[in-house]
Amino acid sequence: MHTGSDLGQNLSLTALQKENEQLKDRHLWLESIVNSVPAMLYCYDNNNKTITWCNHYLAAAFGYTPAEMTGLGMDFFRHIMHPDDFKMAVVAQQSFIDNKSHFGGVARIRKKGDTDYRWLLGMEVPFTWDTQGRVKEIICAFLDLTNAIDTNAQLTVALSEILRRQNENLLNKLTPREKDVLGLAVQGLNNKEIANSLNLSRYTVETHRKNIRLKLKVRNTTELVAIARKIGFQ
Template identity: 85%
Template sequence: MHTGSDLGQNLSLSALRKENEQLRDRNQLLESILNSVPAMLYCYDNNNKSITWCNAGLAETFGFTVTELTGMGMEFFQHIMHPDDFALAVVAQQSFIDNKSHFGGVARIRKKGEEEYRWLLGLEVPFTWDADGRVREIICAFLDLTHAIDTNAQISVALSEILRRQNENLLNKLTAREKDVLGLAVQGLNNKEIAHSLNLSRYTVETHRKNIRLKLKVRNTTELVAIARKIGYQ
């Protein structure tokens, strides 16, 4: 003979089973979406750059198994990134240590065992934080630009527009006097000549040029002139 208590327990057990089935179906759907999305997705620990999770797309693109990728640190990025672009991995790591809200850019990446590099666009954002509020894990999405061949005209316009806005942002960081100094430096004038032209002391010009390099994140005059021309100085 079943009591009311037995009936209630059976109903509760049935409800739990149904809820578990729904959760299982939902997890399977989400996993299917993450593995089918046309992007390479992964999370990594920002302290040691070790990968904590990735989708099948990342593993397939780079020629590693999901098991191999999980736990790999900087050696993974050394394997896949062009030597000239590898420094970006360190820059990204430091950016989030400095509490940057996102990090994005393009880099040359290749599959394990292949020689040819592809151009990938990546965007990273903080995902988890530790008890002290420091960024712990980062989630990243990579898109393969080498396969984006159906909208060549739009890609060209988009990249030009992005560069124009970036250059405007760089220019807006400079004061009016720094812009004057930069314009004359691009024309090939040295500090003494710039000081004479602007009626400034040579020390003041040197200070302006130091501040310009810091704001534009360049190390020397060659890099300064190169980025100034991209901004629009001739």
């Protein structure tokens, strides 16, 4: 004979089983979305730049199994990225050590065994943190720009707009006097000539140029002139 207590337990067990089945179905549905979304998704440990998880789309696009990616550590990125772009992986890693909220950019990536590179757009954000509040894992999404063939006109406009905003952001970092110094430097004037033109001491001009290089993150005059022209100085 079943008591009221037994009946209640059976009902509770049935409800839990039903809830468990619903959770399984939900999990499978979410997993299918993650593996079917037209983006390369992955997580990596920011301490050693080791892949901790990726979706099927990324594994197929790069030609490496998840286990191979994890085993290679930082070398995985060295294998798939163009040599001139690999430094971005190191910069991204340091950015999150410095508590940056996100990191994004474009890079040339190639599949295992291929010789040709594709342009990918990537965006990374912190995903997990350790007990000290330091970023532990990063989640990243890559989109293949070479497949954006249906909206070429819009893509061109979008990239131009992005570059314009980036240039404005760089320009806004400079003080009015630094802009004066930069404009004359782009024209080819040396520090003495700039000092005479602006009625400043040569030491002051040198200080301005040093600050400009730091703000624009360039190492020498050649890089300074190149980025200044991109910003709009002629």
